[in-house]
Amino acid sequence: AQALKNQPPLRYGPKPGVAKLNANENPFGPSPAALKAISDAAVQGGAYYAYPAAMRLIDMIAERHGIEKTNISLSAGSSPILSYTALAASQKGNILGPDLFWDTTSKAPEKQGGHEIIRVANTPALDIDLDAIYNAIDGSICMVHICNPNNPTGKILDPKALKEFCIKASKKTLVLVDEAYNELTDDPSAHTMIPLVKAGHNIVVARTFSKIYGLAGMRVGYLIASEQNTEWVNQYGMGNYTLNQAGLAAAIASYNDDAFLTFSKDKILQGRAMVMDAVKANGLTAASSSTNFVFVNLGSGNAEHFRRAMAEKDILIRGIYRSYNNWSRVSMGTISDVQRYIDAIPEALEKMEK
Ligand code: PLP
Structure with missing residues (x-):
């Protein structure tokens, strides 16, 4: 009971300062x-x-x-x-x-x-x-x-x-x-x-x-x-x-809230286009996406190392899926969190290669 008492108040969403881009959620809801x-x-x-x-x-x-x-x-x-x-x-x-x-x-x-x-x-x-x-x-x-x-x-x-x-x-x-x-x-x-x-x-x-x-x-x-x-x-x-x-x-x-659904989709597609541009700018490629996440090909890089480098900056993404060691999944979030991910790519790539 003492341990529970010392816990900070429960937060229902991500901790402040954390860019949560690891679970294909959508921060533009609820409407x-x-x-x-x-x-x-x-x-x-x-x-x-x-x-x-x-x-x-x-x-x-x-x-x-x-x-x-x-x-x-x-x-x-x-x-x-x-x-x-x-x-x-x-x-x-x-x-x-x-x-x-x-x-x-x-x-x-x-x-x-x-x-x-x-x-x-x-x-x-x-x-x-x-x-x-x-x-x-x-x-x-x-x-x-x-x-x-x-x-x-x-x-x-x-x-x-x-x-x-x-x-x-x-x-x-x-x-x-x-x-x-x-x-x-x-x-x-x-x-x-x-x-x-x-x-x-x-x-x-x-x-x-x-x-x-x-x-x-x-x-x-x-x-x-x-x-x-x-x-x-x-x-x-x-x-x-x-x-x-x-x-x-x-x-x-x-x-049936079409105005909200249009807004939600637009924001997701805006973030996705930003990630696709950044992938290209960093010399990488990605699978074409019809969703609110992007599967990025890290070339010879390791997706788990990339995930850890991002996590050091409080940016949460996914690590390796099965044997697809060089593929890294990032979910869309708020535009500012997507921008944080984009800004962190060059350093994370460098750390990954070491
Ligand atoms: N189906 C797919 C393809 C998913 O990616 C997910 C969750 O990420 C789910 C189903 C399950 O989602 P939920 O139980 O929230 O409907």
């Missing part, structure tokens, strides 16, 4: 409308389960996409529904995915001693190799996991190629498409696979309020799937009872 709704929801509804608010958000999502309420499952961020999908599917076999993707949730069955992730090499340009993945679907596979745009690469698949892949792959197995960054792409409706769910293909799509909406800390995400798949995934979680009033209020207030 002003979301902040007001969070406060109203806590006052009016903090003592009560959030069922009416969950129903309202489901209605809004159903209306936007022209689907039924029974095609939607909410969860506290998209991570739970992604994990539940992996857990449900893996009862029957292995999960198939690219070498490099946001695999945290599909690792859940591995951790429980269940089936494993079978990985297919990305192309030399770090794209997801759809043909190779399709050819790897055999009787042992229970689900294909595609993250588009992908994390940590930031790269996006050709929408026509992905649609064709999803249609033929879903005849053989369940296809999970994680669209966490969809709203940040140049053409969100061209890139979403939700129409294929509506057309009856065996596909589930995951979405989140954590990225363009700037609500990572408020924990709201959702899954769109056939009624049967939605029920099957829901068996693994408590669905609407895991949601909270404040998060739902924020999501409801932001969902």
Whole structure:
């Protein structure tokens, strides 16, 4: 108890002075409308389960996409529904995915001693190799996991190629498409696979309020799937009872707030263009990004050394992913934090090479 007493007051966000560019969050949220709704929801509804608010958000999502309420499952961020999908599917076999993707949730069955992730090499340009993945679907596979745009690469698949892949792959197995960054792409409706769910293909799509909406800390995400798949995934979680009033209020207030969404996307794209220019100015290259992060190629450099050099200056970025030792991921933050990262690149590169 004494140790707790001596702790500084809790801060809910990053420490002052720290540029937090390591988790693909979005500091431009919550929107002003979301902040007001969070406060109203806590006052009016903090003592009560959030069922009416969950129903309202489901209605809004159903209306936007022209689907039924029974095609939607909410969860506290998209991570739970992604994990539940992996857990449900893996009862029957292995999960198939690219070498490099946001695999945290599909690792859940591995951790429980269940089936494993079978990985297919990305192309030399770090794209997801759809043909190779399709050819790897055999009787042992229970689900294909595609993250588009992908994390940590930031790269996006050709929408026509992905649609064709999803249609033929879903005849053989369940296809999970994680669209966490969809709203940040140049053409969100061209890139979403939700129409294929509506057309009856065996596909589930995951979405989140954590990225363009700037609500990572408020924990709201959702899954769109056939009624049967939605029920099957829901068996693994408590669905609407895991949601909270404040998060739902924020999501409801932001969902159709086009002015805020345009502002949020503009700021993210502004930061991303600054990073891309700086990468070039420092003689480096980066994967093309359709997201709020950039995957920088450090050449012969080591991404963990680069991360440490940045951390010495209170700039937090990611280290090595799997065996991609020279690739370094940086998330967009406030414009001034992005500028701090840019200013620190030359020295961090020098330190890295020593
Ligand atoms: N999917 C992708 C591709 C992500 O990068 C992340 C988080 O960074 C998530 C899902 C999970 O986010 P959340 O649980 O906040 O929706």
